Amino acid sequence: MIYLTILMAERVGLIIILAFLLVSVPLFRRLLFNQTISAKIQLTILFSIFAIMANMTGIEIDANNQLHNKIILTAISTNDSIVNARILGVSVAGIIGGPWVGSLVGLVAGVHRIIQGAPLQGWFYVPSSVLIGALSGFLYHDRKSYFKVMTPWHGFIVGILMESIQMLFILLFSPTGWALVKYIALPMILVNSLGTSIFLSIISMYLHQEEELRAMQTHSVLQLTNETLPYFRQGLNKSSAQQVVKIIKKYTNFDAVSITDRQRILAHIGAGDDHHIPGNRLETSLSSNVIKTGQIKIANNSKMIGCIDPNCPLEAAIVAPLRIGNEVIGTLKMYYTDQWHLTPVEIQLAIGLCEIFANQIALGEAEVQAQLVRDAKIKALQAQINPHFFFNAINTISAILRRDQEKARELLLQLSNYFRANLIGARETEITLGQERSQVDAYLELEQTRFPQKYNITFDQQVENDVYLPPFTIQVLVENALKHAFGARKDHNNVQITIKQLGARLAIQVADNGEGIAPELLPKLGKEPLTSSKGSGNALYNLNQRLIGLYDERSALQITSSNKGTKIKISLPYHTKEGADNESLNR
Structure with a gap:
């Protein structure tokens, strides 16, 4: 036994x-x-x-x-x-x-x-x-x-x-x-x-x-996520991408890591950095394919990667799309110089990192939009207590009071309407055209009373008052024209405001016959904050960023200018209260 x-x-x-x-x-x-x-x-x-x-x-x-x-x-x-x-x-x-x-x-x-x-x-x-x-x-x-x-x-x-x-x-x-x-x-x-x-x-x-x-990998990913968050909260750009690829390389075993936007390499670290240079156009056909299809792609050899440099050492790659919502805004690319290193674990890691980074970028975008809204509220609150505007309006009303009490009473009501509209705009992301017109009309009446015969303002409104738009949209454009378009000119200062529907879009145009904008400032106006004692450059930048953030790139300010005047056009999605309610129900 x-x-x-x-x-x-x-x-x-x-x-x-x-x-x-x-x-x-x-x-x-x-x-x-x-x-x-x-x-x-x-x-x-x-x-x-x-x-x-x-x-x-x-x-x-x-x-x-x-x-x-x-x-x-x-x-x-x-x-x-x-x-x-x-x-x-x-x-x-x-x-x-x-x-x-x-x-x-x-x-x-x-x-x-x-x-x-x-x-x-x-x-x-x-x-x-x-x-x-x-x-x-x-x-x-x-x-x-x-x-x-x-x-x-x-x-x-x-x-x-x-x-x-x-x-x-x-x-x-x-x-x-x-x-x-x-x-x-x-x-x-x-x-x-x-x-x-x-x-x-x-x-x-x-x-x-x-x-x-897996616990160690999770810990590394959590550390990686924690370190990349401050950079991706700044958005997807060259500066943030260059910091992020360093962090990814630190916590993973990839031979090279790249981040791109839709057209160019934003950052690359590791093997192949002699020709995968930040700022260059996309070097590989694989990246273009990912951006076009929105699908993750795996390459098991250099031919599939499709690098334009025949001596590129990269032999295997995972290229995953970076998304915000349904839009592909760039790619995350992880490379190996040896094919056998590429395993399902690395593929899953790449997919997970892309989801994390996309959420971080979206969070950054949301924070930017929240900051813009906060800036708009602060600007509105500042306008309510702006001593120059307030005292000028009060002095005007005081002067009118001596000879025309009824006109003074009307101006006081308009001043009240102006500040009331500011308060509404500070609370809402969208208001009706009627509410926007109320604020603009109040502002114009006060300004035209101060400067009789100086401005000729005409409205061509071809839509109903219940259409929606962001607060201060027309107000900022009109105020910008009155303050900056005409210089010291005393008369024949014309401002034409046109509001109409073009297909599924709301078209707004504010045109003046002023002196025009300096050519060196025109490319920057609305695209970056400008130093100005009156703050108009920041106002246009704030408005432009809010329009893009709330809607899309088509809603950005379109500015043309010459010595015969300036035109600023805006194209917004057209919707009324009924349309907004239906949109809410669909969500």
Whole structure:
């Protein structure tokens, strides 16, 4: 019996070694917790091979309990039996894959055992193996949490139970019955139970290592995210991208990292930096394809990367789109100089980083818009207490009061309307054209009372007052024209305001016949803050950024100017209160 135990331990040891090699394969580890039918089938095939190998490496024992230690058992004599680790494979199959996997592996193992020899006497191996596989499956861990399997101790108990069931079938249905059981029961129960426990220990060990690896990766990604956030909150630009690629390179094993916008390389670090130069146009056809399709692309060779430099050392790449909403604004590219480094882990990392970075950029854009709204509110509040405007208006009303009390009363009402409109504009992102006109009319009446005959203001309004637009849109343009268009000219200062619908857009134009804008200032106006004692340059910049942020690039200010005057055009999405309500419902 001791000799039999040693021989059994050798056989089980071979199975354990195979298990140790098997769990080193990432594919098998992914199968362990995959609940798909395809994964179940693969597990069934895998453990069926284990069980068949256990049958074929078993120890033949004759009717006199004499051992025949053969290397491979393809067939045995009619009256002989086999001492093997078949039940170990069936039990573990059930524990890992569940009842169906365990039952199917038991069926395969039992049928193969019959094929080996004694079909009539060994029929009971089929139902016993199927029953053991099913019972093991019902006892397996419910796996509500990943990276958990049945503990080795529980596996040992299950191994004892399953092997005891097999001994019971042999006792009841085998021709040699009790004589065989009393000889093989203890070695088989002890060794196979220990084998089951060791098998589960190996799986648990590797899964814990993977859990630790993922925890380390998660920690690195969290650190990476924390360090990149301050830069991407500034938006996707050359400065932020150059800092981000350094951080990505620091926390990953990529040989090179690039970030681009839709046309140019913003940053590149690592291999290939001699020709992947920030500021250059996109160097690879792969990047252009990603921007065009919005789909992540994987390149396994330099030809697929499509770099224009024939000596480029980059041999494998992951190129993923950076999105804000449905718009691709650029790409994140990670390269290797050796193809074999590119694995599914790196691909998933790239996809995850793109999602994180896109959210960071979107967060930055949202913060910019929030700041613009705050700036607009501050400007409105400042206008309410602007001492120059306020005192000029009060002085004008005071002067009118001496000779025309009714006109003074009207101007006071207009001053009240002006400040009331400012308060409304400070609270809302959109107001009706009627509300905007109320503020503009109040402002113009006060200004025209101060400077009689200086300005000729005409309105050509071809839409209803219920159309929506951002607050201060027309007000800023009109105020800018009155303050800056005419210089010291005393008369013939014309301002034409046109509001009409063009298709699905609201077209607004403010045109003057003033002196025009200096050519060196025209490209900057509305696109960047300008230093000005009166603040008009910042007002146009603020308005332009709010229009783009609220709607789209088509809504940006369009400024043309010459020595005959200036025209500022705006094209906004056309919608009324009813349209806004429908839009809200659709969301």
